[in-house]
Amino acid sequence: MGRAALRIRLLGGAVLAATAVAGVLTLGAGTATRPLYKDASQPVPKRVADLLARMTLAEKVWQMTQVDKGFLSADADITKYRLGSLLSGGGSVPVPNEPAAWVAMTDAYQRAALKTRLGIPLIYGIDAVHGHNNVIGATIFPHNIGLGVTRDAALVRKIGRATAEEVAGTGIRWTFAPCVCVARNIRWGRTYESFSDEPKVASALGAAYVAGFQGPKLGGSPTSILATAKHYVADGGTDKGVNTGDASLSDKQVRSIYLPPFTAAVKQGVGSVMTSFSSIQGEKMHASTHWVTDVLKGELGFKGFVISDWAGVAQIDGDGSLYSFEDVDKGIDAGIDMVMVPQAYQLFQAVLTNEIQKGHIKRSRIDDAVRRILTVKFQLGLFEHPFADRAATKTIGSKAHRALARQAVRESLVLLKNAGHVLPLKKGQRIFVAGKNADDVGAQSGGWTITWQGSTGPITPGTSILQGLKQVAGKGARIDYSLDGRGAKGHDVAIAVLGEGPYAESNGDRPDDYGLNLDAADDVVISNLRKAHIPIVVVLVSGRPLVVTRELPSLKALVAAWLPGTEGAGVADVLFGRVKPTGKLARVWPRSAAQAALAPGEPGALFPYGFGLSYR
Ligand code: BGC
Numbered sequence: 001m002g003r004a005a006l007r008i009r010l011l012g013g014a015v016l017a018a019t020a021v022a023g024v025l026t027l028g029a030g031t032a033t034r035p036l037y038k039d040a041s042q043p044v045p046k047r048v049a050d051l052l053a054r055m056t057l058a059e060k061v062w063q064m065t066q067v068d069k070g071f072l073s074a075d076a077d078i079t080k081y082r083l084g085s086l087l088s089g090g091g092s093v094p095v096p097n098e099p100a101a102w103v104a105m106t107d108a109y110q111r112a113a114l115k116t117r118l119g120i121p122l123i124y125g126i127d128a129v130h131g132h133n134n135v136i137g138a139t140i141f142p143h144n145i146g147l148g149v150t151r152d153a154a155l156v157r158k159i160g161r162a163t164a165e166e167v168a169g170t171g172i173r174w175t176f177a178p179c180v181c182v183a184r185n186i187r188w189g190r191t192y193e194s195f196s197d198e199p200k201v202a203s204a205l206g207a208a209y210v211a212g213f214q215g216p217k218l219g220g221s222p223t224s225i226l227a228t229a230k231h232y233v234a235d236g237g238t239d240k241g242v243n244t245g246d247a248s249l250s251d252k253q254v255r256s257i258y259l260p261p262f263t264a265a266v267k268q269g270v271g272s273v274m275t276s277f278s279s280i281q282g283e284k285m286h287a288s289t290h291w292v293t294d295v296l297k298g299e300l301g302f303k304g305f306v307i308s309d310w311a312g313v314a315q316i317d318g319d320g321s322l323y324s325f326e327d328v329d330k331g332i333d334a335g336i337d338m339v340m341v342p343q344a345y346q347l348f349q350a351v352l353t354n355e356i357q358k359g360h361i362k363r364s365r366i367d368d369a370v371r372r373i374l375t376v377k378f379q380l381g382l383f384e385h386p387f388a389d390r391a392a393t394k395t396i397g398s399k400a401h402r403a404l405a406r407q408a409v410r411e412s413l414v415l416l417k418n419a420g421h422v423l424p425l426k427k428g429q430r431i432f433v434a435g436k437n438a439d440d441v442g443a444q445s446g447g448w449t450i451t452w453q454g455s456t457g458p459i460t461p462g463t464s465i466l467q468g469l470k471q472v473a474g475k476g477a478r479i480d481y482s483l484d485g486r487g488a489k490g491h492d493v494a495i496a497v498l499g500e501g502p503y504a505e506s507n508g509d510r511p512d513d514y515g516l517n518l519d520a521a522d523d524v525v526i527s528n529l530r531k532a533h534i535p536i537v538v539v540l541v542s543g544r545p546l547v548v549t550r551e552l553p554s555l556k557a558l559v560a561a562w563l564p565g566t567e568g569a570g571v572a573d574v575l576f577g578r579v580k581p582t583g584k585l586a587r588v589w590p591r592s593a594a595q596a597a598l599a600p601g602e603p604g605a606l607f608p609y610g611f612g613l614s615y616r
């Protein structure tokens, strides 16, 4: 449905909503001078109970509503409706996209929320999935696929902490991360958001990320941010690796492969969990009382709140992004506490209100949802510290954070082949660099960088791999470059930085076998380099293992660099032997596209799970 048509239907919803709100407001009771919920010395459950008892149905419904800031018809709607939450989806950024503008924007939204009758602060969410990646100038860390290789929980915890500081520095206290998915088919476009195809790695590193984001205690410091374990559950287990698809898995398979990272995150105290767009045995996760209420909240004892995915509730009845009664009944009944609407907010609240008033959704379910949301808001300290932490703003893209990212890059590389010890590079060598990903900060950062899909080019300050090589080699070193590999003659060694361009979510799905191969441009680079008769080292920048079986014999060395982020010098550190490679594959590397879903431990991989060479 086009946007114009949607608008007309929304306006109807808006009129309805405004009337309801006005009625409630005139009935609203006066409040005491210092209500208990505003007293920080009171225990959180008491504050929640006190506040909940003061709230009207409309206020509760809006507390459960999350809107993308880009879809606000007017900023005044925050006050008018008493919105509970805003988000920035991928690329939903202020103009100009710089820290000061983020601070001004989130503070202004917060002021609008605090003007309401009860003054409940907003909670603002964003996808800080590899650093504060929507913000130009933020530190971009390796995507999870690279972090999995490190097996370094202490490192991941530090990355979580650094990211939390940068996020809090823009007035945001909630990240939709970590993705604790176990990607079991590399055709899936979100494979790079997965630490590993082994649940134990996803569990350990996911929990470490949660500990880093939230700190020892949720709200224990002004830079403690709420983490989100996503996407619950079995997003990485869909048939043929189709994004948002159906997973024909048994209960036992879900429990043994896909559930453990959520169990670990809950144990770590994760404050929110996001449901998956995908289904299990035909049942949408957004409508699954079994998985959301019985298993997550019941069995695992999850005490935080469940956030839907982007219009995930609207998709329940299978007709796309409009909210129907069926969608809202099923989603809220299943146990979703806050709905990432993210656009049709008046319509959503009108439908939800109607369903409650008709008795189709129990008021106790609404109270439970709001109680969970308010609990987290109190725990985070939002009532006491609603505005951006200026001290943290200075940490955005700081030297210390970039040094940490560079360390993560070094640890995330996997040396897959090193014939004749061509690596490390030697002093005095004439080095030729080639390939589309050699000098491109956008490409090496991948999707979810500045925009939702990411893009090639100098999209944010950082060090490309080529720049990193030049830096580490130092003055006087001879490093030449061409995009297509021509001009390599006369050099001692060639480094071809090849692989994938940026993508996110379904755009990254590769249903066709050729989509897992090197592309035509990369083939040209290799064939041009071969004409120079010098050793060829390939560095792969990609969000998944690619099928390189055919090319491998003509290469002296192969390094998997995944999606390293802004600190390309970390790649150079390893290539020059400043540090030895320590990374071990955290997923199997297939020999052919037929092995796209090869499980760890199954025979026949080109490189098995756990493989990784080092230097002498
Ligand atoms: C993605 C989530 C993300 C959300 C908000 C969805 O499309 O599946 O991972 O957190 O958008 O950007």
Ligand code: BGC
Pocket: 088, 089, 090, 091, 092, 310, 452
């Ligand atoms: C948003 C993303 C979101 C996606 C969902 C995009 O428009 O920017 O954040 O994940 O839609 O389809």
